[in-house]
Structure formats: C-alpha cells, structure tokens
Amino acid sequence: EVQLVESGGGLVQPGGSLRLSCAASGFTFSSYAMSWVRQAPGKGLEWVSAVSRSGGTTYYADSVKGRFTISRDNSKNTLYLQVHSLRAEDTAVYYCAKVATGPWGQGTLVTVSS
Amino acid sequence: DIVMTQTPLSSPVTLGQPASISCRSSQSLIHSDGNTYLSWLQQRPSQPPRLLIYKISNRFSGVPDRFSGSGAGTDFTLKISRVEAEDVGVYYCMQATQFPYTFGQGTKLEIK
Numbered sequence: 001e002v003q004l005v006e007s008g009g010g011l012v013q014p015g016g017s018l019r020l021s022c023a024a025s026g027f028t029f030s031s032y033a034m035s036w037v038r039q040a041p042g043k044g045l046e047w048v049s050a051v052s053r054s055g056g057t058t059y060y061a062d063s064v065k066g067r068f069t070i071s072r073d074n075s076k077n078t079l080y081l082q083v084h085s086l087r088a089e090d091t092a093v094y095y096c097a098k099v100a101t102g103p104w105g106q107g108t109l110v111t112v113s114s
Numbered sequence: 115d116i117v118m119t120q121t122p123l124s125s126p127v128t129l130g131q132p133a134s135i136s137c138r139s140s141q142s143l144i145h146s147d148g149n150t151y152l153s154w155l156q157q158r159p160s161q162p163p164r165l166l167i168y169k170i171s172n173r174f175s176g177v178p179d180r181f182s183g184s185g186a187g188t189d190f191t192l193k194i195s196r197v198e199a200e201d202v203g204v205y206y207c208m209q210a211t212q213f214p215y216t217f218g219q220g221t222k223l224e225i226k
Contacts, residue, residue: 002175035210037163037215039163044206044219044220045155045206046217047215047216047217059213062214095162097165099151099208100149100168101168101169101172102165102175103174103175104163105162
C-alpha cells in the first residue's frame with residue numbers, strides 16, 4: 001500500500017524551529033518529486049515547497065522562502081521540512097504529498113504560539 | 115502565478131442525484147512533458163485531504179467510480195454521478211504544472 005506518514009509537529013514559540021519528517025512506503029520514493037502543502041485552521045490549502053527526485057532542485061512559496069528548507073534522504077525513503085523563524089501565521093497542518101499522482105499523507109500539526 | 119477558480123463555491127445536492135464542480139485556470143495547464151497536472155481532492159469534515167483524481171481524469175486507488183474528471187487546457191470538471199451521504203465535504207482543484215502550485219478556493223458539497 002502506498003503511504004506517507006508525517007511526524008515532527010508540535011507547539012513552538014514564535015521565532016522557533018522544527019523539523020518535519022515524512023516517511024514513504026509502497027512506492028519507489030527516489031523516482032518522484034515530493035511536496036509539502038499546509039492548511040491553516042479553517043482555511044484552504046497552500047502549497048509550501050517541492051523537491052526534485054534527486055533532491056538537487058528545490059522550490060518554495062514566497063511566504064516561506066528563506067525560512068523553510070526542504071530536503072530528502074532517498075536511502076531512508078524520507079522527506080523533510082526544516083522550518084525556522086516561525087510566525088503565528090505558520091500555524092497549520094502540514095501535509096506531504098506526491099502531488100502529481102498521489103498519495104497524500106495524514107498531516108502533522110504545527111502550532112506557533114507563546 | 116496560475117489562479118484556479120472553482121464554481122460553484124457551494125453546492126446543495128439531493129442524495130442520489132448528480133453533482134458537478136467546475137475549475138478554470140488562468141493559464142493552460144499543459145506541461146512541457148505533455149501531461150496536464152490537474153488534480154481534485156476531497157476533504158470531509160475534520161479529515162485530511164484525500165486525492166480523488168489526478169492528471170485530469172485518473173482516479174486514485176480506492177476512489178469509487180461515481181467520481182470522474184474531465185477537461186483540457188484551462189477548463190476542468192469533477193462529476194459525481196450519484197451523490198452519497200459520505201460525499202459531503204469540501205472539494206479542491208489543484209494545478210501542479212507550474213510553480214508555485216495553486217489551489218482553487220474550494221467547493222462545499224452539502225446535502226439538501
């Protein structure tokens with residue numbers, strides 16, 4: 001079964017950092033570009049970042065550029081999102097996704113609050 | 115950025131009747147590789163998004179065949195042949211042809 005499982009979310013103070021992880025299974029992880037998408041409470045979906053199959057090329061939404069870093073470890077079938085300088089507006093559920101053809105994960109909640 | 119516009123934003127439907135949601139993009143979604151990366155997602159209340167359709171018309175694993183996608187270029191449609199109670203939720207279209215990837219505003223499907 002193809003599956004993505006996120007972890008690493010939690011409560012963090014403004015200005016803080018976290019590393020989100022996404023474990024992939026059931027497909028050849030290294031063959032696909034991967035993305036992070038987030039959803040703030042009561043809001044719609046917002047694409048955050050993407051990484052190429054090799055990890056050599058990355059893309060970011062303007063809202064997170066310079067603060068978030070996407071990476072992957074194909075030997076561990078794992079996608080990461082390092083988030084720094086967190087703001088209240090970064091509070092959201094973060095989903096990893098093989099956007100082009102699925103699947104999507106179940107999400108991990110990041111709450112930025114003092 | 116490509117703007118994705120969904121209509122209607124709210125759709126009251128009678129159980130067993132069909133439903134249709136439209137999604138229009140501000141630019142063609144045909145990628146240089148020849149594919150059109152237009153997806154439809156369903157989000158039931160208090161649930162994560164679930165991929166229904168990818169590349170316009172391909173149903174994801176486990177998605178009932180009452181869901182179908184169609185369209186080309188800039189105009190796309192999600193159809194539900196016979197709405198069931200479990201179909202209540204918000205439906206989003208998404209383009210993954212050009213960065214930044216973008217979503218429609220969401221269409222709320224509810225039962226009359």
